[in-house]
Amino acid sequence: MSSKLNWLINHTSPGSLVLQQWLTKHGIRYSLAQKYTQSGWLKRLSSGVYYRPEPSGQLQPDWADALQALTQQLQLPVHLAGLSSLTHQGLSHYLQLHSEQVWVGVKSRQTLPKWFREFSGQPWLYSGNHKLKELSEKDFTTVTVKGRELIASRPELAAYEVVDAIDKTIRFEHAAELFQGLVNLSPRKVQSLLNRSSAVQTNRIFLFLSHHFNHPWFKRLDESQIELGSGKRQVVANGRFDERYQITVPESLITKERRSD
Known part of the structure; x- marks a missing residue:
């Protein structure tokens, strides 16, 4: 067995996605990759995209392989985001067992390779953090x-x-149900995020939900450091107005005390 083929076997696993750019970087040029394909060591999915087959032929790459390939082989700054991230950390009960819509955090979806955007009909949901001044490890x-x-x-x-x-790809009520279970967030990390955020509406909704569910970490936030802007914001149509954060919210999220005011 050649040293390059041995390298391929040692650095991939059955069913994993293998990209030509990564192979070339490690000395396996296109012509050699074609030989490996002909010999059955690799299977071609699309131009420059392969996967390691396994004897039964049943193990094929899925969305997790595709996302891993972007970060580990192409070194792209993408991540599992939003609802998908909460779900796979055990913080959501909304895991779709079939045809899961996967949230991907990305600076610009246009920079993602075509094979990823069209991967096996996978429904990606792109999440941008453009209004966060910076992100760190x-x-x-x-x-x-x-x-x-x-x-x-x-x-x-x-x-x-x-x-x-909210109001783009997820309903306010669904987000609120998720937020209700987030009782153990770090107030220091929440404060840091909201301090870096210039998204006034997002900041207000985040604080509204924190206050509404009276999470213990909410009491340790300093709202004076957070950009809340001025004026009213209509988040949902035909909602009730919350005086504290100057936003319209679903009727179901207005407490009985406020309704009686």
């Missing part, structure tokens, strides 16, 4: 999904990503 963690290690947003950032998607 402390905002991320590692989760294991189907045996693959993936970079994921920590619960605080994932919660922010969910709130930022």
Whole structure:
């Protein structure tokens, strides 16, 4: 067995996605990759995209392999985000067992390779953090999904990503149900995130939900450091107005005390 083929076997696993750019970087040029394909060591999915087959032929790459390939082989700054991140950290009961819509945190979806955007008809949901001044390693963690290690947003950032998607890709009520269970967020990390956020509406909704569910970490936040802007914001149509954060929210989230005012 050649040294390059031995390298391939030692650095990949059955069912894993293998990209030509990564192979070339490690001395396996296109012509050699074609020989490996002809010999059955690799199977071609699309131009420049292969996977390691296994004897039964049943193990094929899925969305976790695709996301891992972006970060580990192409070194792209993407991560498992929002609802998907919460789900795979055990903080959501909304895991879809079939055809899971996966939230991907990305600076710009246009920079993602075509093979990823069109991967096996996978429904990706792209989450941008454009209004966060910066992100650091402390905002991320590692989760294991189907045996693959993936970079994921920590619960605080994932919660922010969910709130930022309200009225775009997730209903306010659904986000509120998720938020209700986030009792153990770090007030220091939440404060850091909201201090870096210039998304006024997102900041207000995040604080509204924190206050509404009276999470213990909410009491340790300093709202004076957070950009809340001025004026009213209509978040949901035909909602009730919350005086504290100057936003319209679903009727179901207005407490009985406020309704009687």
